[in-house]
Amino acid sequence: MTRGDRIVVAVVVILAIAAWxxxxxxxxxxxxxxxxxxxxxxxxxxxxxxxxxxxxxxxSTVTVVVGAGSVRVAESGCRxxxxxxxxxxxxxxxxxxxxxxxxxxxxGGRDDAPDALIR
Amino acid sequence: xxxxxxxxxxxxxxxxxxxxxxxAVLGIVxxxxxxxxxxxxxxxxxxxxxxxLALSLVGRAAALRVSVLRVVVVALATGxxxxxxxxxxxxxAVASWVVMAWLAGLRTVSPIGWSVxxxxxxxxAQLVVxxxxxxxxxxxxxAPVSLALALGCGLVIGYASRxxxxxxxxxxxxxxxx
Numbered sequence: 001m002t003r004g005d006r007i008v009v010a011v012v013v014i015l016a017i018a019a020w021x022x023x024x025x026x027x028x029x030x031x032x033x034x035x036x037x038x039x040x041x042x043x044x045x046x047x048x049x050x051x052x053x054x055x056x057x058x059x060s061t062v063t064v065v066v067g068a069g070s071v072r073v074a075e076s077g078c079r080x081x082x083x084x085x086x087x088x089x090x091x092x093x094x095x096x097x098x099x100x101x102x103x104x105x106x107x108g109g110r111d112d113a114p115d116a117l118i119r
Numbered sequence: 120x121x122x123x124x125x126x127x128x129x130x131x132x133x134x135x136x137x138x139x140x141x142x143a144v145l146g147i148v149x150x151x152x153x154x155x156x157x158x159x160x161x162x163x164x165x166x167x168x169x170x171x172l173a174l175s176l177v178g179r180a181a182a183l184r185v186s187v188l189r190v191v192v193v194a195l196a197t198g199x200x201x202x203x204x205x206x207x208x209x210x211x212a213v214a215s216w217v218v219m220a221w222l223a224g225l226r227t228v229s230p231i232g233w234s235v236x237x238x239x240x241x242x243x244a245q246l247v248v249x250x251x252x253x254x255x256x257x258x259x260x261x262a263p264v265s266l267a268l269a270l271g272c273g274l275v276i277g278y279a280s281r282x283x284x285x286x287x288x289x290x291x292x293x294x295x296x297x
Binding site: 001002003004005007008009011012013015016017019020037039058059079080082083085086087093094095096097098099100101102103104105106 | 204255258270
């Protein structure tokens with residue numbers, strides 16, 4: 001590894017650390033609501049309810065299940081199904097992204113402040 | 120960089136074609152594997168091996184051709200052409216080429232550095248495009264993890280390409296030595 005390579009590695013490490021606040025931005029608050037954003041509609045579902053939402057995505061329908069304080073993607077027609085494999089999330093600031101369908105699921109606090117901060 | 124064949128020469132065209140084929144096969148193999156982590160845009164980046172080789176052996180323009188053609192061929196093979204996944208792949212390919220082509224002009228950075236920087240640019244561009252597609256910043260929440268993984272994957276591919284670049288002349292003397 002040359003000196004230049006070490007500088008490149010150091011820059012990437014610094015970027016990764018600098019990006020950390022992005023992940024921490026929405027954490028630290030009580031999880032209260034699942035914010036489901038699709039290309040055609042946005043849903044806010046309180047986590048203490050039990051509900052199944054079929055979200056129309058770009059390629060297929062994404063089925064999101066809210067219940068018992070957590071939210072997960074139960075079914076999606078996308079290729080890699082990363083969203084389904086992510087499993088259930090229950091912490092404030094956690095997110096599930098189904099990029100092929102343009103659907104995201106995020107957990108927000110009572111006031112759902114991250115909407116204003118992240119966008 | 121070492122002296123490279125002019126872009127229109129038969130040798131350069133043949134090498135670009137060969138590297139596109141290698142990159143496409145690696146890309147298709149990788150896309151058929153189940154990604155290790157449920158994070159959009161995180162892959163080992165095997166196909167980048169061919170782009171690093173193109174950058175080193177033929178030049179910048181050839182590397183861009185290999186990278187973009189590879190994305191198109193893989194998308195054709197996997198049926199993703201024109202979709203959101205294609206937009207993510209294309210943005211990643213172009214962003215990583217820009218960074219790698221720039222670093223290739225600096226004497227102090229070796230293919231290992233190109234690969235690491237290219238991987239970081241690749242995931243960053245993909246997360247930004249994923250955010251644009253989904254219309255929410257949620258994908259950016261993955262940025263720290265993605266960048267850390269890009270560092271590891273970039274190092275693996277970088278060392279692999281260094282190994283290849285040092286061994287190729289043993290099999291094909293016309294590749295010369297770096």
